[in-house]
Structures are given as structure tokens and as C-alpha cells.
Amino acid sequence: MSDFFINEFPPSSSAAWKQKIQFELDGADYNKTLLTKTNEGITISPFYHLDTFEKVIIPLPKEDCKICIKINISTEETANIEALAAIDKGISAILFEASKPFNATLLFHDLVHKNVEFHFKFNFLEESFINKLALILADETVYFNIDIIGKLARTGNWYTSIKKDNSILLNLIKKNPDLFILSVDATIYQNAGANAVQQVAYALAHANEYLTIFGADIAKRIQFNFATGSNYFFEIAKIRAFRYLYNLVLSEYNTTAIAKIYAEPSLRNKTLYGAAINTLRRTAESMSAILGGATTIATNFTSDKFTQNQQPILNETRTFKNAQHIATDTYYIEYVTKQFAEKALTIFKDIEKSGGFLSQLKEGTIQRKIKENAQKEQQQFDTNELVLIGANKYPAQFDSEEDIQVSTFLKGKSYKTLIIPLLPKRLSEKVEQKNRRDEA
Template identity: 40%
Template sequence: MSTNKPLFSDFETISSKQWKQQIQYELKGADYNETLVWESPEGIKVKPFYHHDEVEESNSNFAINSPKETFKILQNIFVHDVKKSNERAINTLNRGAENIRFTIENETISIESLMQNLPLEKTTYYFYLPFLSIDFVSKLKDFAAKNQAKFIIQIDPIGQLCKDGNWFENLENDFEKLNTISKFQIPTININTGIYQNAGANIVQQLAYTLAHANEYFNRIPAINQPITIEVSVGTNYFFEIAKLRALRLLFSTLAKEYNHNFDCHIIATPTKRNKTLYDYNVNMLRTTTECMSAILGGANAIANLPYDALYHKDNEFGDRISRNQLLVLKHESYFDKVSNPADGAYYIENLTQQLAEKALELFKDIEKNGGLITQLIEGNIQKKIQESAAKEQDLFDSGKEVLLGTNKYPNKNDQMKNDLELYPFVKQNPRKTLIVPIIEKRLAEKLEQERLALE
């Protein structure tokens, strides 16, 4: 047998038309489109098979700027006690974490104390700041320069507006400060798109709002000379979520070129909270595993897994270790880090990517035609569209058509959770005066869980 003979060359090539004819024959008279083609919430009709002779010419030259390096395992650490946070960072890096993200709410903390004895050369440190301070960012920049450390700072005034309903101060002051900060030689601009997904936006909306979110920064900050960080929540629709991240890179690259921004976006992926459950909580590990797989195959730069008990437990060593080990297994035992851009050439995923990108671009153009994201948020149109999408998904869950095992299907009636709640796992009510109606994150199972807790 010749070693130069192409694999499968002995088999006759079968066209998509022949496949469809055979499928139609096997259906014994049933309608092909009604039986096998289904439509997603984004309006995408999904076929039962995809074939190379149906790939559009626009798809044949499909190119995604995939990350040059494999994904990094990111550990989240909320900084309350600086000494304990420093010890925890050292410990988690020794146990498999590759990058650290500190959430800092107090700008008086000592950077030197927080970073004491931490490895700086090969580790990236993220700093999520829910406040806007030129002085604090300047301290971070100076420390990074002095110690040759790689810092990525996550500041997102528009994300603050979406979540809280108010700016940090006001639009003018926030962008004046952000313009100053953006001139530092360190990545500072963050786009938190997770709020759209966790509130119930469909994938096309998530992509379009992310693009509009980025466009506001490009328009209001003259020269962004560092990569923009985009934080993404990943849902459980496996192939669609892979395509979502790929479409995001494609769309961002297209937009960035218009502003002569020559950096690829830096994507941090985290599993969604929307489908996580209080009861039968161990199923959350299965959900986060497939969501992390989607993030890896979609090309995320870093992944911060969500602990299975994050809804109702405070940060704890066991939950963190399990969530970190899920990524370690995917990386070192399942070899998810061995292939660059593994979704390339998958006709189904490339078709989904193209359709999602086209639909999102169309919606993005409509948002821009009507004043842009900030204007649409102030007018309440974005919130209204997300609520409509969330209501449709909630109806599917309530009717049992969208299944969360252990919650709306095969629930364990003996499962008791009332005495295990360290955190309040439902939407918190905080009536106050705001500039806009905030976008509210809400899980699908909340109403059902509240009913069950009341009966315990």
C-alpha cells in the first residue's frame, strides 16, 4: 500500500444532494424541513448535516485570528484581606492556576503587599476595578513597569452603567478619566458582556451589544494603543457558544480596522450563571465543564471557571479546587491545548459563525443608526429587547421545553437547601434613583427554587 495515497480515496465522493435524497427516503414521506430542521432563538435554521459543497464562497476564505498561545487557567480572588489574598494567590498558582484576577474595591490597599512573593515574569495578573481612579491605576502601572510584571486592568464605565444604572460619576467625568488612563502603557479598557448573557439576551444580541459597547469606546477615546479585554459568559448551547466566540473575534477585528486599532481582543470566558441551579447543585459541574470546553474551542485567551457552589456558598477552598481541576483535566488530560483553532474546517461551526456574525452586524448597524449603545440604554430599548428574549427563554423553561436536570426535570424531592445558604441566590431588590433602568441578571430556576425553599 502506497504511503502517498490520500486517505479514503477508495470511497466514492457523495454530494450533499445525494445525502439529502437518502435522508428523505429514510423519512418515509415525512417532511425533511419540518422533521429535521430546527430554528434557534436567534432565528438560525439548523440543518441535520453540513457538507463541503454547500459551503458558501464567503465562508471558504473564513479566517479567525486565533490566540497565538493556549488558554490560561484564571483564578478569581476577591481582595478583602490583603495578606490572605496574597497567600491564596501563591497557593493557587502552586496548585495549577496560571493567571490571577484580583477584584479590588478599596483603592487604599497596598499593591506591594498584595504582590509580595508572587511570580511576575510568566504570570499575567488581572485587576478588576469597580471604581474609577487615575491615581490607583497609576500605582499599578508604576509597579508593573518597575517589576517587569504583566498587568491587565479591567475598567468598564459602560458596564457600570448597565449593571448599576448609574455612571461612576457621570458620562463626561468617567470618559475624561478613562481617556487619561488609556494613555498609560498598560491594557485598561474592559468590556463586560457577561451581563447581557446572564440577563437573558440571545447570542445575536450579545454579539451586537458587545460590538456597540466597543464602538462607544473607540468613538470616545481617540487612540487606544493597548488590547481591549472582553469578558464573555458562556452558555450551554455547545456548538453555538463555540461559534459565538469565533464570531466575536471576527466582528471585533472588522470594527477595530475602521479605527486603525491593530490589536486582537483579549477574551476572558466564564460559564454563565443563568442555567445554574441551587438544587442538585452537582449538575452545575457538568454544565461548567461543557461551557469551558466551548470557551476553549472558541478561542478564549483565559478561562475563569465558576465553582459549582458559587450561587449559595462564599468563596471556599473546595469549590475553587474543583473548578480549577476541571480546567486542569481539560488541558492536561484531555489535551484541549494541543491544537490551534480546532474548530477550523468544521462546516457546521463555520456556518453558525458566519450566520451569527451577519445577524449581529445587522443589529449593530441598527443600534448605531439610532444613536449608539449609550443612547439606546438611556432610552431603555436595550433593556426591553433583553427582557423580551429572557421572557421567551423563561417560558421554555417553565413549560419544560428547556430542561435543567434536577430542577424542572427529575428533581430530587428530598433535596434540602435552606440550611446551606451562605449567600442570597436570587435577584436582590435595591430600589433607588438611577439614570437608566439597570440590566438585571436573573437565573432561569429562581422562581421554582423559591417555591421549593418555602415548602421546606
């Protein structure tokens, strides 16, 4: 359709467009009316145009994104039944949460050789158990998600001690060099209130602690966990910018990797009431993760809610083939991605210059920076600049069903910690607590 328009309309430029906008604004200030400044230090323009196009080249995964369900292992038998049912419904990945070692033969009865990937989330670190599990699942794609630094950031303590944790990790990696033993859990940064640029920078610096210990060989064997918020295009750009920067950092190690990225919906913006709105939030978040190029997305539903809540997400996302390429060359996304990459790299370099992520975590610098942004967001929420519908705007206008996936109110820590832990915090907690008191 080459001459389709050229014959009838003159081509345009961003200057011409801006001029037209100024005419339409009729005296109103362009900068004040149409530019949006974000907590990341990015300015969103009302339009983007080919003549100001810029991008960084993102290394993208080849395979389509897998869709993951979480199963908590209370007994091996029930978890096994839940898993089989989920696979029947078309789930392509399962995350098992365990608080103690389990009987893997029982759990995985009839679950293997089904082309389903397995993820684990243990809140214990036991070398012999993990080695045994690795043996039983030798033919499967498995992500063990061991992240001792993440554990420290989340809880304020090592599993046992830095020395013991490090030595277990070292042994596990030595014994299973081809497996995904390690993960970098960046979900806590989002859930505690870091902005998108901080999350990218912290995930990188966090990963670089492992690269410093284990070297280039480990680069391809780390899974990254991100939590996705509802700022749609920023979330797409967040994952893309991370992919770009991870490879840039790896260039210093003379290696490359297409990062495995597991993304789950953020806790931060979920409201206690209005389960249907939370479903919309999660669906949009899952979509942005898929378009950002995540390799696995988790929808944070337990299997009993699967049919009613997860199905819409599956329906929306199943039609996407090669979804990781859709964002390519989109003016707006490429602009934000490039900005994120630039800004996150600066933060990453600063962290490295001051001794690295672990050292900044021990000093409390990371926690302080996250808290600053979290407080800014909270204030924006309190003044209705940042909206969660059903909470600070249109309260009580949506369904009042309580969302069982949202833990009511998080308590502070009640144990001694080595460092200040990063705690997840929902923006609407305060107002929900107040409403509860008013009802009582």
C-alpha cells in the same frame, strides 16, 4: 490513504444525503422533524456537508488560553496566600475582586515575576490608586478592566457622573497608553438573557463607544469579557464571530487587533442545587470558550473550592494545545459563525445608525431587546423546551448539595438609577423559590 474508500464507495453529495434522510423519515416532515430553529434566528440542519461549506476568516490568538481563578480581597495577607497556593496548583491567571483600594505591596508580595497574568475587578473608580498599582505591576501582564459603560449598564449609574468618569478614564489611558486599562464587559448581556447574536452585536457596539472616544490606538488595548452558556457550538461560534466582526469594524479605523477575550461561565443556567451538575456545566462552558479562542478563561470558583471543583476543568483543558485552531473548518461551527457574523453585523449597524450604544442604552432600547429574549427563554424553560436537569427535568434526581457559587435569589434594585439597569437572572430561580416555599 487516498484510494482507501474511493475504490469501494461512491462519493456523496448533500442532495444525496438529504434524499436518504427523507427515505428514512418515511413520510415525516423533514423541516418539522429535523430542523432546529433557535432564538438567534438560526436554523440548525441535521447534517452539514463539504459541498455547502462557507466560512469567514477568524483572526486567532497565538498563545494558549490561560486559566484564571477569582480571589476576593478581604485582607491583603489572606488574598496573597490564596494566590500563592493557586499558582502552585498550576493556575496561570488571577482575578482580584476589590471593593476598596488596597495595599498593593502587601498583596503582591512574592507574586510577581511568576509568569501569571493579573486581572482586576474594582467596584470603585480611583485614578491615583490605579496609577500606583500600574507602577507596582509595571513588569507584569495586567488587565484593569475599567468599563464605565458596563458599570452604567449593570447598575444604572455612572461611578460619579458621565463627565467625571470620562475624564478619569481619559487620564488613566493617557498616563498608561500601553496598558490594558479598558474592558468591555459583555457578561451582563448573557446573564441578563440576551441571545448569542445580540451579545456579539452589543459587545461590538459597546466597544465602538470607546473607539469613538479614543480612536484606533485603543483597539489593541481592550479586554472583552464574555459569559459562556451551555449551547456548546453556539458558544464557540459566538467568540469566533466576535473576533471576526471586531476586526471588520476596526478596518474602518484602519487598524487590526487580535482581541483579548476573557470568558467565564454564565450564571443564567446554574441551578441552586446539584453542585455536581453545575460543575459539568462549567467544564463544558470552559471548553467551548477555549475552543472558541478565548485568551483567558475563568471558572468562577473561589479558591477554597479549588481542589474539588476546578481540578476536573484543569484536567480536561490542559491537554488542549493550540485549541483555538481546532474549530477551524468544522462545517457546522463555520456555518454558525458566519450566520452569527451576518446577523450581529446587522444589529450593530442599526445601533450605530440610531446614535450608538450609549444612546440606545439611555433610551432603554437595549434593555427592552434583552428582556424580550430573556422572556422567551424563560417561557421555553417554563414549558420544558429549554431544559436544566435537576430543575425542570429530573428534579431531585441529582445531588442536593447547594452550590455556594450561585447566589440564592437576586433582589431587584433598591436605589435610584439614571437608566434601567440590566440585572442577571437565573432561569431556575422561580421554580427553586417555589420548591423552597413548598418545603417550608
